[in-house]
Amino acid sequence: GWSPKNNEEMLSMEDLIRLFSVDGVCISPAIFDEAKLRWLNASYIKNMTEEEFIEAARPFLDASKVGGKYDYSLLAPLLIPRVEVLSEIPSLVNFLEEFGEYDIAIYDHQKMKTNGALALKALRAALPAIEGMKEWDMTALHDLLVATAENSEMKKGQMLWSFRIAITGQASTPGGATEMAALLGKEECLRRMRFSMDLLERALA
Missing domain, CATH: 1.10.10.350 (Arc Repressor Mutant, subunit A)
Incomplete structure (x- = not known):
């Protein structure tokens, strides 16, 4: 595995290219930590503008039960702080079209x-x-x-x-x-x- 010497966790592609060096490569295998990856992905999502989020989320919104029925610009500010991975989006919005008898x-x-x-x-x-x-x-x-x-x-x-x-x-x-x-x-x-x-x-x- 490889990591930058300053232990910074969020890096752009440009930063990765600039900082990478074989000196930082460890002989031990990289650890695949799904929880950490979800946190990191959520951090990138939180840094998106609403326009960037809508563009990235559109395939998942379109495929959900709310696809084409709601204003995505109203959904974006609600979803950005809550989404860890974009594939979660349907489970977070489908309730809008599932209204019926409830306890x-x-x-x-x-x-x-x-x-x-x-x-x-x-x-x-x-x-x-x-x-x-x-x-x-x-x-x-x-x-x-x-x-x-x-x-x-x-x-x-x-x-x-x-x-x-x-x-x-x-x-x-x-x-x-x-x-x-x-x-x-x-x-x-x-x-x-x-x-x-x-x-x-x-x-x-």
Whole structure:
């Protein structure tokens, strides 16, 4: 194996060519450390611009369930800090097209004191407010959800948690409530909110 004398781990091709010397070649075989390689690959991805990432990720995005259905420029900033290898991308985004029946237990969060009943209350309050939005602006949506939470005597985190799960059907997502809403669009968010409200009403009856 070979390594530079300064033990630097991230090198460009130009740096490798410039620094390489047979003096640095060891007779012992190089160690193939997959965890280290994944970390190194993730580091290169994090250093990409969004445009570079989209170009590299496009084949994997196109082959996923979201291919051609979502704005890749909105997905890029969510994926760059989370992707270790590009082949992981479909598993991180497919949930956007897999929305359906889910276990309402995912609304339960002990620290935030949320559960299905509180989520239903949050959604009932938020739905008409969102329906009345003239423009699908994420700053305005965030402010609206926070104001609706205050008017409903709940914490903003409880509202945002409930809203995000309602529109994704997932306990964890590669972005927050408004980031998911930006991807889905207003009408799809409203459709999913109504679906989730019906799901909660049936489960809590």
